[in-house]
Amino acid sequence: KCDGPLIPAVAKLFDKIKAASTGCTVEWNGSELYQVKGIPKDWVNDSYKLQTWMNFYSHKVNPVNGRDMWSKFNYLTNLLPPKVHLQIERPPKKRKKSR
DSSP states (O other), X not given: OOOSXXXXXXXXHHHHHHHHHTTXXXXXXXXXXXXXXXXXXXXXXXXXXXXXXXXXXXXXXXXXXXXXXXXXXXXXXXXXXXXXXXXXXXXXXXXXXXX
């Protein structure tokens, strides 16, 4: 599914940014020139890399297929519904009775 060190969503986003940057041109900005060199995938934060994603989700708990696979225990309990707590209503407005 994934060939590079980035997760697929970030790789697609990075490809879109690279495609959009082909139309950019470099202009003279004064006395100092600045050029970015190196492999672009090294610029990406570690949180977007595939290895970080795999380390984060390596401890996930897989779902159990059915009730027959649930662990059995001999502790009988009766589950009761929670107590209903009625909120206090808003007090009635005191009306001004004019004559």
